Amino acid sequence: MKIKGLFENARYDLPASIVVFFVAMPLCLGIALASGAPLFSGIIAGIVGGIIVGMASGSPLGVSGPAAGLAVIVLSAIATLGSWQAFLVSVVIAGILQIVMGYLRLGIIAYYFPTSVIKGMLTGIGLIIILKQIPHALGYDADYEGDLSFQTAVGNTFSDLSTAFEVLTPGALIISAVSLTILILWEAVLTKTHRIFQLIQGPVVVVVAGIILNQMFQAGILPFSLTKDQLVNIPVASDLGEFFGQFSLPDFSHLTNPQVYFTAMVVALIASIETLLCVEATDKLDPYKRVTPTNRELKAQGLGNVISGLIGGLPITQVIVRSSTNITFGGKTKLSAITHGFFLLISAIAIPNILNMIPLATLACILFVVGYKLAKPTLFKSMYQLGLSQFIPFVATVVGIVFTDLLTGIGIGMAFAIFYILRGHYQNPYVFHASNTNGREMRTIALAEEVSFLNKGSLLQTLNHLPGGADVVIDAKRTKIIDHDVIEVIRDFIVNAKNKDIRVRIEGIPVLEKVSRENDYQRITEKEITHSEA
Structure with a gap:
């Protein structure tokens, strides 16, 4: 209307x-x-x-x-x-x-x-x-x-x-x-x-x-x-x-x-x-x-x-x-x-x-x-059905307002909301894809548009748990912002990859492409990547 x-x-x-x-x-x-x-x-x-x-x-x-x-x-x-x-x-x-x-x-x-x-x-x-x-x-x-x-x-x-x-x-x-x-x-x-x-x-x-x-x-x-x-x-x-x-x-x-x-x-x-x-x-x-x-x-x-x-x-x-x-x-x-x-x-x-x-x-x-x-009771049920990332900040705000005052309660709710936002940001810095090509395992890590220092821990754990003898593609072609701390993590991984017989290809991060070439380990061809995706 x-x-x-x-x-x-x-x-x-x-x-x-x-x-x-x-x-x-x-x-x-x-x-x-x-x-x-x-x-x-x-x-x-x-x-x-x-x-x-x-x-x-x-x-x-x-x-x-x-x-x-x-x-x-x-x-x-x-x-x-x-x-x-x-x-x-x-x-x-x-x-x-x-x-x-x-x-x-x-x-x-x-x-x-x-x-x-x-x-x-x-x-x-x-x-x-x-x-x-x-x-x-x-x-x-x-x-x-x-x-x-x-x-x-x-x-x-x-x-x-x-x-x-x-x-x-x-x-x-x-x-x-x-x-x-x-x-x-x-x-x-x-x-x-x-x-x-x-x-x-x-x-x-x-x-x-x-x-x-x-x-x-x-x-x-x-x-x-x-x-x-x-x-x-x-x-x-x-x-x-x-x-x-x-x-x-x-x-x-x-x-x-x-x-x-x-x-x-x-x-x-x-x-x-x-x-x-x-x-x-x-x-x-x-x-x-x-x-x-x-x-x-x-x-x-x-x-x-x-x-x-x-x-x-x-x-x-x-x-x-x-x-x-x-x-x-x-x-x-x-x-x-x-x-x-x-x-x-x-x-x-x-x-x-x-x-x-x-x-x-x-x-x-x-x-x-x-x-x-x-404050209808049905609202609590609908917020719970949306998941804990919505329900916990909602309840925290309610409790904070009831037991303190308006602004303090909102501050408490915001603290919980920010925690879940950062947690989600930490857990979702990239898309991970696994396949097998000619007997070698292929791992593709497609980074998000923005990868901050908050994602460093998650990415580091993923790279450290990659199996020896794997081929790894780190795709940053869609990435617009990448934190220096994340670049350092990838740089260290490239340098140490040879010790685990891991081949690495970097896409979209020129400074790391150079590091990869210097370590003579960017040996994955476009043909191998295409074959793996198919």
Whole structure:
């Protein structure tokens, strides 16, 4: 299916953007809280990520906003620089650096991550989303919404789970049960019965149901209750002036501080890597398999960070939780990302009191669906069927993300992937063919296009185990790159071949052809080779 216009799929994009908005709002607030930044800075970053980056980006389904992966960096940088306004200067500079990176065409970095690691990243994020939302579904809300790190302020992911089961809230449990029931029935049954259930998304109904149940609790109709910590909590401005007063301006007097530039480089690097990994993952989830122009994405993210820094927002990246939610609930074009940004802006101005009625348990159930679709059990089976070289890096990435954090988990997965790549490179530097001609054994070794020092051991073992009295052809006619270490191995073999009555013919390596002639041992004729191949 070819998608032609931005508004052509509005009937899909609008409902998806509403769901993304409901997921993004608490994420923006939670990440701001974890970053030690003003709460409203997360909302600003979400608005800019949706509207500005959404318009400038070439990603059809990616959604940008503040990222949990930068929270620790932001927290540390604010303390080091001494003020929030000084950190905003670093955000502006980081955005400029990203724009420069885009023009230098550094977006190609994304294509050097193996598919096994990307799929492992998606699965790991799916599992951690589920694990992180269980406390919210049970009514325990000590940790902020959306954290993707194993360690938390009060322990770790599993200790939070054990505590959540000890202090579960019946009201939150009832809302979670109702929400999950609606979501499952909506997708598995109702959407197949009538078109109206396809137009109205289940998560929107779940949010309304959550608000109604909470109001019934407060009115005493049902004998349960939720605390303020168990509801969405965004800042409420009394008038438009107070709303705009929540915006902050960077203090450019800190431009003389070298630490500002160091922080900017760190933010630009980490934000760009997270964005490019998310772009690769989002493209793989895209039902239409569209390819995002990564250099344009770096420029769009840079523009977003410049604007976010100028008006008091957190650093921005493309984020997988919101992007996968967008895909899961039917988004088709980037209109859904842009619209969700406008929803954030309008809601922050007009209806903060209504949004503060939404139970976090409701949002947790929506994210359960997202997490499950990212980490379906069938994916583990399909990756195993592809072989250990795909399955081991996949599992290593999943485990790394669940027990550490996003970037560390990806690093662990990459280490295993590189091991298998090098192992395969070591084992396949040439094609070996054996035959018999006139009573003499013929061995043909056709080297690959590239033979590096990593192949030296494998080739050395093969040459050392060649039988005495054999004829050996080392064919490098197709080889474009051959490492000096490999040439030395072949040179030594030629010199010592006479001791084992081995005849050698070298093809495609002029310097070794000369060595072979000097040792008077290139005696295999073309006729003998042709006869052997026949």
